[in-house]
Amino acid sequence: MTITLFVATSLDGYIAGPDDDLSWLFxxxxxxxDDFFANVDTLIMGRGTYEVVKSFGKWPYADKANVVITxxxxxxxxxxxxTVFNGELPELVQQLQEDGxxxxxxxxxxxxxxxxxxxxxxxxxxxxxxxxxxGNGIRLFPDGFxxxxxxxxxxxxxxxxxxxxxxxxx
Amino acid sequence: MTITLFVATSLDGYIAGPDDDLSWLFxxxxxxxDDFFANVDTLIMGRGTYEVVKSFGKWPYADKANVVITxxxxxxxxxxxxTVFNGELPELVQQLQEDGxxxxxxxxxxxxxxxxxxxxxxxxxxxxxxxxxxGNGIRLFPDGFxxxxxxxxxxxxxxxxxxxxxxxxx
Numbered sequence: 001m002t003i004t005l006f007v008a009t010s011l012d013g014y015i016a017g018p019d020d021d022l023s024w025l026f027x028x029x030x031x032x033x034d035d036f037f038a039n040v041d042t043l044i045m046g047r048g049t050y051e052v053v054k055s056f057g058k059w060p061y062a063d064k065a066n067v068v069i070t071x072x073x074x075x076x077x078x079x080x081x082x083t084v085f086n087g088e089l090p091e092l093v094q095q096l097q098e099d100g101x102x103x104x105x106x107x108x109x110x111x112x113x114x115x116x117x118x119x120x121x122x123x124x125x126x127x128x129x130x131x132x133x134x135g136n137g138i139r140l141f142p143d144g145f146x147x148x149x150x151x152x153x154x155x156x157x158x159x160x161x162x163x164x165x166x167x168x169x170x
Numbered sequence: 171m172t173i174t175l176f177v178a179t180s181l182d183g184y185i186a187g188p189d190d191d192l193s194w195l196f197x198x199x200x201x202x203x204d205d206f207f208a209n210v211d212t213l214i215m216g217r218g219t220y221e222v223v224k225s226f227g228k229w230p231y232a233d234k235a236n237v238v239i240t241x242x243x244x245x246x247x248x249x250x251x252x253t254v255f256n257g258e259l260p261e262l263v264q265q266l267q268e269d270g271x272x273x274x275x276x277x278x279x280x281x282x283x284x285x286x287x288x289x290x291x292x293x294x295x296x297x298x299x300x301x302x303x304x305g306n307g308i309r310l311f312p313d314g315f316x317x318x319x320x321x322x323x324x325x326x327x328x329x330x331x332x333x334x335x336x337x338x339x340x
Contacts, residue, residue: 011297011320011337012311013183024317117303127181131322131337133287135315141182145305147194150181152301152331161322165333167181167301 001097003044003104003121005113006036007140008128014137015108020052024132026160031128040064042101044092046112047075048138053107054079065101067092069112089119110142117145122169125150131161171267173214173274173291175283176206177310178298184307185278190222194302196330201298212271214239214262216282218308223277224249235271237262239282259289280312287315292339295320301331
């Protein structure tokens with residue numbers, strides 16, 4: 001099983017600007033997302049990310065297993081294929097393996113990423129680095145997790161100015 | 171006159187780890203720094219950066235004009251070619267132009283970068299992105315400056331896993 005953080009950020013490391021602003025995201029092409037997503041069987045995301053995606057309208061990940069991770073035991077999800085998990089993350093990973101998950105997409109957000117990194121539970125990181133400084137917003141990597149060595153697998157530069165970086169977590 | 175932020179960061183955007191840790195910086199090659207530095211006539215840096223560089227021993231920028239920007243009026247510098255500036259940044263930029271500065275290296279750190287971005291005073295940004303997550307430390311881009319559009323000029327991937335990104339500030 002492989003857990004991949006596949007995410008778009010600004011050069012200053014935000015996954016969303018103020019008020020969950022995502023208007024800066026390039027949509028002229030999919031930047032490899034469709035190929036990546038086709039192989040994914042399971043999505044895991046924090047509650048904040050879940051609420052943001054849900055606010056866009058029709059749930060876009062209906063044909064995959066969706067797991068929302070939250071400390072709140074009262075979260076009710078009404079989107080297709082969605083379960084809530086409020087236990088410890090290593091237990092979740094073990095459970096996903098037992099369920100036969102193979103390609104897991106860690107959607108976000110920052111707090112979940114931090115907890116997953118702290119637990120050494122992320123295998124790969126793909127960052128689509130947008131040519132913009134947002135100056136404020138929600139950080140992909142909040143302060144406060146252990147130093148983590150990465151291995152660059154490859155990088156790709158697009159005409160739009162986006163640079164995509166693929167790393168293995170050591 | 172061109173003001174360039176030329177800097178190394180971790181993937182999570184730190185210019186130094188906890189306790190000013192710089193042990194993660196690659197030193198196997200200069201990653202274009204020597205060519206860049208050869209053309210620089212003037213360096214500007216915040217007080218924190220000044221103190222860190224000074225702590226390394228012999229002042230490495232003795233043959234350039236060095237300007238330390240601080241709000242403290244009592245800072246005394248004892249390094250070669252170093253002056254202190256505690257006025258407004260647009261005045262500094264005007265003064266540098268009048269003094270005939272052409273290639274200015276904005277060395278750091280985060281608070282000065284933020285003030286320079288807020289003033290729209292940076293022309294180019296070169297980031298040497300190291301394949302590591304530090305998890306804590308001093309951020310290159312602290313929260314709290316206006317959204318700033320960038321144009322990617324080029325990027326280069328090195329065998330070490332470092333990716334260097336060159337941007338114009340729009």
